[in-house]
Amino acid sequence: MASPAFDDYLKTVYAHTEWQDAPITPSQLAAALGVAPSSVTEMVKKLAAAGLVSHVPYGAVRLTDAGRARALQMLRRHRLIETWLVREFGYAWHEVHDEAEVLEHTISDRLLEGIDERLGRPRFDPHGDAIPDAQGEVDREPFVLLADAPAGHIGRVLRVSDRDPELLQQLEDAGVTVGAQITAPGELPDGAAQAIWLSA
Structure with missing residues (x-):
């Protein structure tokens, strides 16, 4: 049941609620993936049949x-590859997402483990x-x-959307990079x- 399309949907559903x-919702899913709402409807049905998501008509999609x-x-896979590209190949953090989208479906588990070990088992990718x-x-x-931080809140940048x-x-x-300290709201x-997400 290996399917890059399945995996892209599942990643998008998870990432939406990560922060x-x-x-x-199905319309948000369609917008995030750049596909037609009808395509989302069909794929969500397949994912539900495979036991990977739960969904009621017109309702939210949950894993x-x-x-x-x-x-x-x-x-x-995606985040280790992004980290690998930045650290080992000199990619900038704004260049790695699309490259990782391709590679995450092709590298073996053995290579992934080797990358993780070589990088010292990092806990965060270049975007936090x-x-x-x-x-x-x-x-x-x-x-x-x-955007939700009170004025004057000082925090470390934990994550920047890619x-x-x-x-x-x-x-x-x-x-402004991951780890930098900024004061809300900041001139950005x-x-x-x-x-941008800050430490609370």
């Missing part, structure tokens, strides 16, 4: 335990997203979205407040 609590385990496996361990465990500290490569580049130019490029 906030509201479950993803089952099996779906969550598979999503975490794929996120582990947690890398699940081989057992699917995720380690993350309390956080707040910059959705917009241009914004990533602007933030890097402004010295447009869109940054919805793309």
Whole structure:
């Protein structure tokens, strides 16, 4: 039942609730994946039949335990590859997402384990997203979205969304990287407040 399309859907459903609590709707899923709503309807039916998601018509899409385990496996691959590309090949953090999307479906488990070991078993990828361990465990500290942080809140940048490569580049130019300390709201490029998570 190996299917890159299945895996991309599962990753997207998981990632939607990774940094906030509201479950993803089919229309949000379609927008995130850049596909037609009718395609989402068909794929969600297949995922539900495979026991990977639960869904009622017009309702949110949620992962089952099996779906969550598979999503975490794929996120582990994706995020380790992103980290590998940055550390070993000199990629910038705004360049790695698309490359990892391709490689995550092709490398063997043996190579993935070798990459993890070579990198010293990193806990976070270049954007601050947690890398699940081989057992699917995720380690993350309390956080707040910059847009929701009270004025004057001082926090370390825990995560920057990788959705917009241009914004990533602007933030890097402004010295805003994972681990940097900033004070809310900060003078940052447009869109940054919805793309940066700080330590709570």
